[in-house]
Amino acid sequence: MKPAPFAYERPRDLNAALSMLAASNGSAKIIAGGQSLGPMLNLRLVQPELIVDISGLAELKRAEVSGGELVLGALVTHADIEDGRTADVTRGAMRGVAASIAYRAVRNRGTIGGSLSHADPAADWISALAALGGRVTLRSLVGARSMAVEAFVVGALESALQAGEIVEAIHVPARSASAHWGYAKSCRKTGEFAHAIGAVLVDPTAASARVVIGAIDTAPIVITDASELFGGRIAADYKQRLDVRVADALLAKAGIDDAAQRHIHVSVLKRAVQEAAA
């Protein structure tokens, strides 16, 4: 389990990194915390010609509140969020998610941008940030573009990133005072990848809800207007109104044929709703 030979560069600033990526014609991989790429290199599942180590880029480590939203540089670690070293506009929601990611050793090195870029369906941020209404900014030498997290994650280990592009920042809207948050997952053991994730942001006052069913074999199911899941309307009694048949049908539509798997996903979603309503 040793990687195939590769070249290694550690650029000093973002522009230098983008130039290297552009010059590599898609044969480069970006490494930040290395918590997913490291094992994949060792198993020779990826064999890039060049590794661009962005861990020295100060401009990607910033975290600031700007215009009512939180902007996190791609290199912010899970532990930064867990420990409250970054500002928070989600009233603890992100902190709770961060604290439940894998093990502390992974959280110390793993980054939010890396986790999104890797787009592992079982990882936490792609589901949690989709529920929170997060967006990502992607940058290349050509310029920047921005998209919703649910548009960014295309499939299992597949994102909208194009060759030469990098996740620069994550934008998280402030959670309104009336919005309830629930996040639940099922892991076979502590720190293991989840086998089911439920993330819900319900605002009964605004009669709106975003619901995510994650850790399926492909991109998470993101329901931006979730009223159908709650019998057609979202109100203070949403906890009682969750229609598990709708969730089950969504899972079946997403290709999950196994009834026990669907049952676990639906049950986890139910827990997330209960947590939001608690």
Place this chain on the structure above:
Amino acid sequence: MKEGAELRNEREFPSGKSGQGVGARLPRKEDDRLMRGRGRYVGDVRLAGLQDVAFVRSPLAHARIRGIHVPERYRGSVFTAADLVGIKPIRAVSGLPGFKISEQPVLATGKVRQVGELVAMCLAPTRAEAEDIAASVTLDLEELPAITDMLKAREPGSALVHEHWGDNVFLETNYEVDISAALDAPIKMTREISTARQCMSPLEGRGVVATFDSRLDQLTLHSAAQMPHITRSGLAECLGMEEGQIRVISPDVGGGFGHKGILLPEEVCLSWLTMRCGHPVRWLEDRREHLVASSNCREHHYRITVYADSDGSLRGIDCEATVDSGAYSSYPFSACLEAAQVASILPGPYRMPAYRCRTFSVATNKCPILPYRGVARTGVCFALELMLDLVAAEAGLEPGEVRLRNLVRPEQMPFDNITKKHFDSGDYPEAMRRALAAIDIDAIRAKQKQGEADGRRIGVGVSIYCEQAAHGTSVYSGWGIPMVPGHEQASARLTPDGGLELRVGVHSHGQGMETTLAQVAHEILGVDVAKIRIILGDTAMTPYSTGTWGSRSMVMAGGAVATACRELGERARRIGAKLLQHDPAAVVLQNGEVRGVNGSVSVKAIAHTWYRRPQDLPADVDPGGLEVTQGYKPVRDSGTFSYAAHAAVVAVDPDLGEVEILDYVIVEDGGVLVNPLVVDGQIYGGLAQGIGTALYEEMPFDASGQPLATTLADYLLPGPTEVPAARLDHMETPSPYTQFGVKGIGEGGAIAPPAAIANAVNDALRPLGVELMQSPITPHRVVAAVLAARATKRSAA
């Protein structure tokens, strides 16, 4: 007087209770090194000119090899079977009638029979470069149908792993005692029960550093091995060398569990390679190799019927057991030890008048199955104890009550059971009673009636087993495998400064023997444990031994150390008598001193005189000196029987399928414990592995024979948060047959947990109509069973 008979229990070892001898809870001497990262493992061996090896392994489970293509630039760095002229395949034959022989080529010839089988060996200055070379080698393989299901493999017309056999059965055995007498029993329960294929997963994998010394005309193999002397014999057979031309050194070993008792093709390959290329070579197993290609174990299937009277008394067991033995018979235990052992141990610690068991060791296109801690006992305990819970439910009795009704009773000891196992001593019902009391079965039943606020369901389960340990010549000669243990040897030598060196052929890979064997020696000679060095893991420095396996080391090597130290003490006593100018009959050896009426002389002073001032000794002194080697066997070599009752309380989430262990109690009896602290550690470690079997560990295969859990992200091992703080209680019934009354306990911890936990889960879910008869109990299996039970109820309604 019989050995051990003069010292019957812990209260009679004052040196242990007050200090360092038998019975003392002494912290482990070796931990000073191991816990500070100063251990030295195969991976730490550095030799000048060392180069690394990576193997080209078969990507297919079953295929004919049409060609192996090596790029021109790597010719000379890649070796295949065609290069290994004169090297014999690994042959592990069993003498049991009907056993079919497999030959495991060290590098594949003709066919490959499992994913991961060695095809070519690649040599380079570093492992990464060796892997680059391995990646450049292309194999031309003609894929054949893979045999992955042991039950289908038994059917006529199945594809064949070894064509010339005509079927896929290594061995079939039949054992029967009057099963017809049970057939009219009012309770008759039949089930299929299975345990998953697992990987042993010690912290340290296998590893080999081989080098050849032309001055000594000797190959030195550094290998993470439990049984270095057996490894040497196997290597000599494969390489066609004299045993004296081979030295096997097994340095610190990071866990064995059976995986490191096996002669590996890699060991043979690297031995050949270092002699071919003239410099040291190294191969260190990585975790993927470990999971995919090497350490598989545990895969059992049972069709079992239990007969009982309506009061829960066992009338008999009828069983057909199949073990997936994989592609080859592994050296030295063979492909049939596991399945054939099932027949002899399935009755467990219970009395019954009728019994029948038919076993099949089946070849498939998977790794050879290896004996893992507990060997067949974990599967057997799982099958039998799950069935006893069904009997209890059918009879309307508490599961504990059914056990108490059928366990061998203390007044029956020693007891020969229905398969002629000779139970040496113990009070099995007392262990069960203590476990039930400690887990507080009544309180749990009351709690179950109330229900849980969080929707989870509480369950309680028990299991009990007995573990035959340190069984010797009379047992193993019957198996006819390449290894039969005889007398165990130990050497004891006093050093000129009064220290003691002990040489033993067993090995320690977590068992703490550098401490416990020193405690045994201290018990006899009174030498301070700090001044006793245990030398093990090197064929050049230790007496021959079959090594560490079968929970035998404390009984066998401990007995040998005691015997050698007694003889050494006798020699010292006679020299001491001379120095004291006493008749030898008038002096005794006590607390490290030879004493007579005139005074005393210390063992240290005796050693100093013998080595450094021989001029002070009279001319007629015994010339034997202060170094002895003695052999030992227990009074009976049919084995010690330790046992334990386990009780588990779990909470099961029927919607998520998650199982949490809320409480766990173990009441064990390992005879007299040389070091209860070390025993506690053994039990905790075994429990962790048993929890792995119960809830987490599984190596699945797809239909083409591809292993599906190839990293630790997919092969789940229990971690600290999955292992509860178990409560331990020790009983200490001495064995009548061993030195000090000790019994072997190394494997026991891993035997009972899957049964206790599965019984607890089934107890929790029984009101829902759910029954789980397969390990591991995964969330998916739980939820699937809950949904199936709901569907059954709906269709019945």
